[in-house]
Amino acid sequence: MSQITTHILDTTLGKPAQGVVISLHQQNGNEWSKLAEGKTNADGRIPDLLDTGLTVPTGIYKMRFEVQAYFDLLEVQAFYPFVEIVFNITSGEHYHVPLLLNPFGYSTYRGS
Structure with missing residues (x-):
C-alpha cells in the first residue's frame, strides 16, 4: 500500500467519486x-498513488483534487473547481487523507 492514500465520497449521492484526478505535491x-x-x-x-515501500521525507504536502470534471460529468453545478488539502508528514507511518465532497462544500480529516 502507498504511504499516502485517499478516497473521495460524494456525500450528496452517498457513493464514491469515480474518475477524479488527484495529484500529490511536496513543498x-x-x-x-x-x-x-x-x-x-x-x-x-x-x-x-505512490510506489509501495516508498517513504517520503517529513515535510509539508498537498493533495489537489480536480473535482470540476467530476461534477461536469454528472451535469451538476458546483462551487469549487478543485480542492487542495495541505498536511504535514512527521513520520514514516501511513497517512490517509479522505475527502467528503458535495457540490457546495467539502470536509476532510486524517483517516486510518
Whole structure:
C-alpha cells in the first residue's frame, strides 16, 4: 500500500467519486513539486498513488483534487473547481487523507 492514500465520497449521492484526478505535491520553500498523479477508481480510491515501500521525507504536502470534471460529468453545478488539502508528514507511518465532497462544500480529516 502507498504511504499516502485517499478516497473521495460524494456525500450528496452517498457513493464514491469515480474518475477524479488527484495529484500529490511536496513543498520546497515557496514552491511545490508534483510527486504523483492518479485517477480514482470505482471505489473512489487510488491504491497506488505512490510506489509501495516508498517513504517520503517529513515535510509539508498537498493533495489537489480536480473535482470540476467530476461534477461536469454528472451535469451538476458546483462551487469549487478543485480542492487542495495541505498536511504535514512527521513520520514514516501511513497517512490517509479522505475527502467528503458535495457540490457546495467539502470536509476532510486524517483517516486510518
